[in-house]
Amino acid sequence: MTLPSFLSFKPRDFSLPNSSWGSEMMRMYDHYNSQCEVETEGGEKQEGKWRRLPSYNRLLKYATGGLYLSKMIQSNARLFTRHIRDPGAAFEYVLFVNSEEQKCVCIFQAGHLLEGPPGHVHGGAIATMIDTVTGTHATVLSGPVMTANLNINYRSPIPLGSTVLLESSLDKKEGRKTFIRCRVTSTDGSKLHSETSALFLSITVSHLLLGV
Amino acid sequence: MTLPSFLSFKPRDFSLPNSSWGSEMMRMYDHYNSQCEVETEGGEKQEGKWRRLPSYNRLLKYATGGLYLSKMIQSNARLFTRHIRDPGAAFEYVLFVNSEEQKCVCIFQAGHLLEGPPGHVHGGAIATMIDTVTGTHATVLSGPVMTANLNINYRSPIPLGSTVLLESSLDKKEGRKTFIRCRVTSTDGSKLHSETSALFLSITVSHLLLGV
Numbered sequence: 295m296t297l298p299s300f301l302s303f304k305p306r307d308f309s310l311p312n313s314s315w316g317s318e319m320m321r322m323y324d325h326y327n328s329q330c331e332v333e334t335e336g337g338e339k340q341e342g343k344w345r346r347l348p349s350y351n352r353l354l355k356y357a358t359g360g361l362y363l364s365k366m367i368q369s370n371a372r373l374f375t376r377h378i379r380d381p382g383a384a385f386e387y388v389l390f391v392n393s394e395e396q397k398c399v400c401i402f403q404a405g406h407l408l409e410g411p412p413g414h415v416h417g418g419a420i421a422t423m424i425d426t427v428t429g430t431h432a433t434v435l436s437g438p439v440m441t442a443n444l445n446i447n448y449r450s451p452i453p454l455g456s457t458v459l460l461e462s463s464l465d466k467k468e469g470r471k472t473f474i475r476c477r478v479t480s481t482d483g484s485k486l487h488s489e490t491s492a493l494f495l496s497i498t499v500s501h502l503l504l505g506v
Numbered sequence: 507m508t509l510p511s512f513l514s515f516k517p518r519d520f521s522l523p524n525s526s527w528g529s530e531m532m533r534m535y536d537h538y539n540s541q542c543e544v545e546t547e548g549g550e551k552q553e554g555k556w557r558r559l560p561s562y563n564r565l566l567k568y569a570t571g572g573l574y575l576s577k578m579i580q581s582n583a584r585l586f587t588r589h590i591r592d593p594g595a596a597f598e599y600v601l602f603v604n605s606e607e608q609k610c611v612c613i614f615q616a617g618h619l620l621e622g623p624p625g626h627v628h629g630g631a632i633a634t635m636i637d638t639v640t641g642t643h644a645t646v647l648s649g650p651v652m653t654a655n656l657n658i659n660y661r662s663p664i665p666l667g668s669t670v671l672l673e674s675s676l677d678k679k680e681g682r683k684t685f686i687r688c689r690v691t692s693t694d695g696s697k698l699h700s701e702t703s704a705l706f707l708s709i710t711v712s713h714l715l716l717g718v
Contacts, residue, residue: 352621367667370595370618374628377596377619383582384589406579407589409564410637416586417637417653422630425622429629441629445657455579 309349309389314382315403318457322401322481326390344399347389347430351376375426383407385419389427391434398431400460401481404452414451420478421446423460424490428474431462432494436472439494446490457481470496521561521601526594527615530669534613534693538602556611559601559642563588587638595619597631601639603646610643612672613693616664626663632690633658635672636702640686643674644706648684651706658702669693682708 311323332342351372378384386403402423410416425441432439452458459481465473472494478487523535544554563584590596598615614635622628637653644651664670671693677685684706690699 352624364667367618368625371621371625371666372619374620374622374631377590406582407584408586409583410586411652412564413580413583416634417641417656418630418634419586421633421637421656421658422628425629425633429622440623440663441660443657443659444629444633445655446633447655448653451652454583455576 305350307348307350308376309346309387312381312386314386314405316455316457318481319386319401319403322457322459323388326399326401330390343394344390344392347391349376349387349389375422378405378407385423387423387426389430391431393434396435396464398427398434398462400427400462401457402460403457404454406454409454411451413454415454417448420448420452420488424476424478424488424492427460427462428476428490428492429494431464432472432474432492435464436467436494436496438497439472440497441492442471442495443493444490445492446488448488449486452478452487458487459483465491472496517562519560519562520588521558521599524593524598526598526617528667528669530693531598531613531615534669534671535600538611538613542602555606556602556604559603561588561599561601587634590617590619597635599635599638601642603643605646608647608676610639610646610674612639612674613669614672615669616666618666621666623663625666627666629658629660632660632664632700636688636690636700636704639672639674640688640702640704641706643676644684644686644704647676648679648706648708650709651684652709653704654683654707655705656702657704658700660700661698664690664699670699671695677703684708 311320326344327346329342329344330346331339333339375385383405384407386405387400389398389400391398404415408415408419421444424446425444429439429441458478460476460478462474462476465475474492476490476492479485523532538556539558541554541556542558543551545551587597595617596619598617599612601610601612603610616627620627620631633656636658637656641651641653670690672688672690674686674688677687686704688702688704691697
């Protein structure tokens with residue numbers, strides 16, 4: 295006898311490796327993942343300096359926000375970066391946080407559905423990953439936030455299909471404001487793709503309910 | 507007798523109305539579309555001040571860019587904003603340009619797959635539309651360009667499923683640089699969602715081939 299599917303349902307964690315991940319994506323994943331748990335001299339396991347963040351389709355099953363949100367939209371809504379079911383076609387990424395150094399890294403493999411300029415990743419898809427990484431980082435540091443400003447300097451285009459590294463660091467916190475910086479580079483750090491400064495404002499649920 | 511399908515193939519123009527377009531999207535579309543062709547007193551038709559821009563999956567069937575682009579990626583690549591086949595699920599939009607006033611408007615209906623904060627559009631999806639509209643506008647004004655900077659101030663969140671207006675205007679041109687401003691508002695203009703300044707650099711094909 296098996297449980298009814300709604301009882302056994304467990305949301306899929308998209309930040310775990312799948313068959314679409316190329317060798318560079320896997321190499322970088324292993325690099326950070328191996329630092330999430332370390333073995334002491336006595337053979338005991340303890341937390342490492344990095345922590346992998348799981349990733350799901352949505353933050354909430356039913357949205358609290360959007361006063362005029364229709365039932366159809368509520369029930370079908372999916373997180374923008376996880377809306378494609380075909381592995382490898384769009385955003386493949388995993389985030390790791392380092393609380394001690396107040397840093398966050400994201401390994402991002404850009405799929406064939408993210409095209410902007412011929413053969414390269416759309417500037418909006420890059421902005422989407424930057425918003426995701428800096429916004430997640432700001433949330434880890436400051437609790438619920440909304441993006442207030444993204445100032446992105448694009449330095450060199452990213453070929454479709456390639457794997458890049460996003461590194462986010464805390465600039466400063468001032469009251470409700472959290473300032474984050476983010477660099478997108480090749481995985482060996484030799485090529486700079488973009489530099490961003492981002493500002494996030496701490497919010498309460500009422501900000502989303504009232505849309506202000 | 508019918509032609510073989512590869513001879514009769516005509517790419518789909520995504521900027522034309524489909525069944526997913528809501529009443530607000532249709533009303534705004536009709537407003538600008540009716541100004542694309544005007545009737546003179548003599549009953550003749552002539553070009554109006556606005557022109558609708560068609561929109562396809564890709565700029566080129568086979569990408570020129572990306573030296574290391576695999577054949578699989580080349581053949582499956584799709585434009586990021588047109589990669590979802592289900593009408594209404596993601597980006598529904600149409601652009602109109604007004605060459606005389608050096609303006610561009612975009613009517614954008616945000617589908618349920620674009621969620622960021624619960625019930626609202628992802629900041630990256632908004633950035634994607636801003637990059638698309640300002641980038642298209644810069645291309646109309648200056649020929650081939652790449653995004654060099656996007657500086658986006660997010661003022662208020664956009665509920666999923668709603669229709670908004672993006673208005674892009676030329677700030678200035680200096681050599682290879684084209685500066686564009688863009689506002690995202692409710693369709694009646696009463697609510698400001700975001701304000702952006704964007705910088706584009708004119709490029710040649712070699713910029714994409716060499717990735718510099």
